[in-house]
Amino acid sequence: MTIRQKQLCGLLGGHKIEYTENEPMSSHTTFRIGGAASVFAVPDTEDKLRLAVEACRIAETPYIVLGRGSNVLFDDSGYKGAVISTEKLTEITVSGNDITCGCGASFTQIAVIARDNSLSGLEFAYGIPGAVGGAVFMNAGAYGGEVSQVLLESTYYGPNDGKIHTINNAEHNYGYRESIYRDHPERVILSARFRLESADKNEIKQKMDGYMESRKAKQPLEYPSAGSVFKRCQGHFTGQMIEELGLKGFTVGGAQVSEKHAGFIINRGGATSADVLKLIDIIKEKVRDGYGLDLQCEVIHIK
Ligand SMILES: Cc1cc2nc3c(=O)[nH]c(=O)nc-3n(C[C@H](O)[C@H](O)[C@H](O)COP(=O)(O)OP(=O)(O)OC[C@H]3O[C@@H](n4cnc5c(N)ncnc54)[C@H](O)[C@@H]3O)c2cc1C
Structure with missing residues (x-):
């Protein structure tokens, strides 16, 4: 353990913030890929989230x-710093047409709560x-x-000035x-408030059920992934382009271009970040050669 890590753990312990050391990120990401983070902290209040960030700053440790780790690819080499999880900050309150949520609240769950309160606008989140x-x-x-x-x-903690800000x-x-x-990746989103429209509960439900059916039919939800790997390209469906290049099912190690949706890379078992990154490079090169387009990654690689 480095001196800084020791200092960080001491500070986290002093604030009664739960943490583990050498925590495998494969256990905390939907891709099920990634080496160990030096420290993995799980604050259970907004205040402790802020204190965890401060502790990292004091111990000069990157964080x-x-x-939910559903849009990230942690490197096989892990993360030499602190990963601060928001999984315990799940408070949700409804007031009139507004829903206010802690940063760790499930996005799907707030769609369900909106529906149950006859509030429309978050159907897409389901x-x-x-x-x-x-x-x-x-x-x-x-879905638009x-x-x-x-x-x-949204409300965030800005470590540079040590203040909490609300921005419209x-x-x-x-x-x-x-x-x-x-x-501004140093900023920590604490909570968000959504303003929705009153609507018929059954209509909201129908929309949500339709979206879910479409997801189940089109997306490889039975395999670990991080969703669509690439951003949309102007005037093109990225998945369709990849499919037309014959890459469906193309595999590097444990990583594969999904047979069901070519915009997804799935972990067929034992995939490493190196497998995924190599596959991404191959896809990008083929799309560049075939379509003259530069694909941009939506998934964030963390190392
Ligand atoms: C099967 C599947 C389907 C998906 N479908 C969609 C889809 O239809 N549309 C879509 O947009 N995305 C989709 N995604 C991608 C992903 O679910 C979304 O991008 C989601 O919003 C990411 O949320 P997360 O909590 O998992 O973020 P994470 O992956 O944990 O983090 C993503 C980024 O946000 C930052 N971050 C997270 N929380 C905070 C915070 N409190 N303060 C500051 N920074 C923070 C992280 O540091 C990281 O840089 C899909 C993913 C999967 C696996």
């Missing part, structure tokens, strides 16, 4: 905040396996909906899978 913080960070979206359409405001929708600078948080 990353992790939601089936996205992330947490609210990750969804706000990524501007997650599906995205976070930017329903987010009223416009201040998120949202674009396709882009947000202000992507430009």
Whole structure:
């Protein structure tokens, strides 16, 4: 254990923040890939989340905040720093047409709560396996909906000034899978408030059920993955391009281009980050040669 790591663990323990050392990231990501993080902290209050970040700053240890790990690829070499999980920050409250959620609340769960309260706008979130913080960070979206359409405001902790800030929708600078948080990864999203429309519960349910059926029919949900690996390309369906290049089923080690949806890379068992990265390179090269397009990764590689 390094001196800094020892200092960090001492600080976390002092704040009564649960943590483990050398925690395999394959256990905390939907890809089921990734080496060990030096420290894995699981604060159970917003205040402890802030204190965990402060502890990393004091111990000069790099950190990353992790939601459900459904849009990340941790490297086989692991992460030499602290991974701070939001999995215990799951509070959700409904007030009129607003739903306010802790950053670790399940994005699918808030769609269900919205439906049960006859609130429309979050139907698209049903089936996205992330947490609210990750969804706000990524501007997650599906079936024509995205976070930017329903987010009223989010609250974050800014370690640079040690303050808690609330920013409105416009201040998120949202674009396709882009947000202000992507430009400021040091900021820690604490919570988010969504403003929804009153609507008929059955209509909301029908929409959600339809989206879920479509996911089950089109996506390889039976295998570990991180969803669509690449961003959409203007005027092209990325999955279709990859399929047309004959890459469905193409395999490197344990990683495979899904036979069901060519935009997904799946872990067929024992895949390493090196397998996935090699497969990504091959796909990119073929798409460049075949279509003259440069694919951009949506999945975030963490090392
Ligand atoms: C089967 C499957 C289907 C999917 N379908 C969709 C889809 O339809 N649409 C879509 O947009 N995505 C989809 N995804 C991708 C993913 O679920 C979303 O991007 C989701 O919003 C990521 O949330 P997360 O909590 O898992 O984030 P993580 O993967 O844990 O983190 C993603 C990024 O957000 C940052 N982050 C997370 N929480 C915080 C926080 N509190 N403060 C600051 N930064 C934070 C992390 O540091 C990281 O950089 C799918 C994934 C899978 C596996």
